[in-house]
Amino acid sequence: MPPRTVDFHDPSRRAFLRRTGLTVAAGALLPLLDSAPGAAAADDPDQLFKQGRFAAAERGYRRRLREDPGDAHALAQVGYFALLSNRFGEAEKHLSKAVALRPGDVAPAQRLAECFVRQDRLAPAIPLLKGTGRPRDKAFAELYSHISGRPWQIHGERSAHVPFVTLDPVPAVEAVVNGKPGKYWLDTYATLDLSKEVAEEAGMRAVAELSGGVADNRPITMWLGVLDSFKVGGIEIRNLPVQWSDARRPALPDGTPAAGAFGTTIFYHFLTTMNYAGRALTLRPKSTAAPRTHVTDRLPLWLAGDHFPCTLGSLGDHGPRMVTLDTGGIGSGLDTTVEIAERVGGITVDYDHPIEQAGNKIYPITADRISLGRAVGRDVRGHAAEKVFPGFPGPGQSAQFGFDLLANFTHEFFKPYAVTFDYTTMHLTIR
Known part of the structure; x- marks a missing residue:
């Protein structure tokens, strides 16, 4: 979405640099730091999923499906994992079954519609979006119904x-x-x-x-x-x-x-490569191999919603955990919450200069060290929210996506690097 005409160092200016729809309500911060990843019960895929341990969670849901092929929740979750990784055939198969078993369940219907939209197959997405009862879905269903012929x-x-x-x-x-x-x-x-x-x-x-x-x-x-x-x-x-x-x-x-x-x-x-160091955008055919050099780090890439890229990142020695990637953060390299900033350590919160936004307080922060694989940022400036709220990235998206997020990595962090988004192999390359 478009940026806003406010102070470049005010995080409130970002709501339209990082959104493409009406603001999505976010719930309370999920207890991201309450336990180590290994603390989740091995037989509880819901907890594993919430912690971002997708491979282990998927194994758990598939085990449930072997025991009960009609488990609508497990079907929906396996379909969601496939969608996060752009495995469209598998996503469509499992989400379709979940929708058939629970036609009133909005989340699998929306995700099945997204599965079609990402493939530029708009027609089958239209009835699904019309059926959710949500104004945003209805508006996009109307939009897609006006696209005749092959889109994109x-x-x-x-x-x-x-x-x-x-x-x-x-x-x-x-x-x-x-x-x-x-x-x-x-x-x-x-x-x-x-x-x-x-x-x-x-x-x-x-x-x-x-x-x-x-x-x-x-x-x-x-x-x-x-x-x-x-x-x-x-x-x-x-x-x-x-x-x-x-x-x-x-x-x-x-x-x-x-x-x-x-x-x-x-x-x-x-x-797509956003080459900050070389100051250029490069678009190549999806079938092209991503650039590889000895200094390249290749990380997993997931896509949540229609436009929220996610990978694994660390704050200091905490991580790697799930983070979002938002290149549109003006004057900032990191977004998180005060709770996370205080508990991971190595992040200074400037409590003397709060910014009021919609009844919430956002504080300037400086992180000693943050990283995506071997790509490291030091003394990174950013913002921490006192509590999550609609429009705040990173942990604020946890309730929307269903899995915990540690932080959001944004503009200032990426400046020394070239970042390639490969939505075919679902990898992020940083060099």
């Missing part, structure tokens, strides 16, 4: 290598919407989002509308439509879903307005 048609050159027009406050590149060039933020917590002005200039027609999201403590409206053409470098994507809103956005460093933002839903159609 990729034309032009096989690859694109596009220089960043700026690295800060977050990377941005030039792209073209319906023939109109503009500068777009890059954000892994985004889909494809246009400014209202750009959407109007491009002749966009809204086919669905959502209200009730909050930006800068004011309600916003989001419109959904079908975009004829989106071009990055020599690659053109035709007939794709898009959204735009009336949220305010920060200007680019030269004072000009950004045209919007794009991220994971574009990225997962390619082998």
Whole structure:
């Protein structure tokens, strides 16, 4: 989603850099640090799943299915594991059975719809989304029903290598919407989002509308439509879903307005590299092998929801545990909660300078050391929330995804590296 026009060091400015829908309500912080991973009962896949121990949890659910093939919960969870890893055939098989057994269970229906959407198979997702009873799902079902023919048609050159027009406050590149060039933020917590002005200039027609999201403590409206053409470098994507809103956005460093933002839903159609060190975005065919060098670290990659990449990361000596990857965090390298910051150690919380946001307090923090595999950040600045709330990344997503999250790694951490997202083999490469 688009960034917001507030202080770059205020974490509240991030709600639209990392969201592509109305704000999702987050529950209370799950007890991530209450026990070591090994403390979960070996025969309790729910606890293993909650701790992010996916392989062990999946074995447990499959054991349950051998005992009772009609266990709807186990079917839904095995299907969810497959979806997190983009194993679409297996996800569809198990989620379909779960939906048939419990037609009123919203989560498996939404995940089955997402399984189809990720494959650009929009038609079978429509009735599932209409049946959940949720306004956001209904709006996207309406959007997908207006996309005729094959969506996400990729034309032009096989690859694109596009220089960043700026690295800060977050990377941005030039792209073209319906023939109109503009500068777009890059954000892994985004889909494809246009400014209202750009959407109007491009002749966009809204086919669905959502209200009730909050930006800068004011309600916003989001419109959904079908975009004829989106071009990055020599690659053109035709007939794709898009959204735009009336949220305010920060200007680019030269004072000009950004045209919007794009991220994971574009990225997962390619082998995508955000090369911070080389200041460029590279899109290659999905079948291309990810770059490998002796200094490369290759980590597992999962995709939660429609646009939340996850991997394994550590805070100091604590971890590796599940973390999210949000490249759109202005002036920040890390998001977590005060509870986690205090309990893992090595993180200084600045209690003297709280930032009030929607009745919550967010504190500046400095982490001595954080890491994704062998990629290490030292003295990393970030933010810790007193309690989780809608729009806060990392641990704030735990209730939505069903598994605990240690933190969110964001913009400042990635600056020395080139990061490749491979949504075919489901690996993250950092070099």
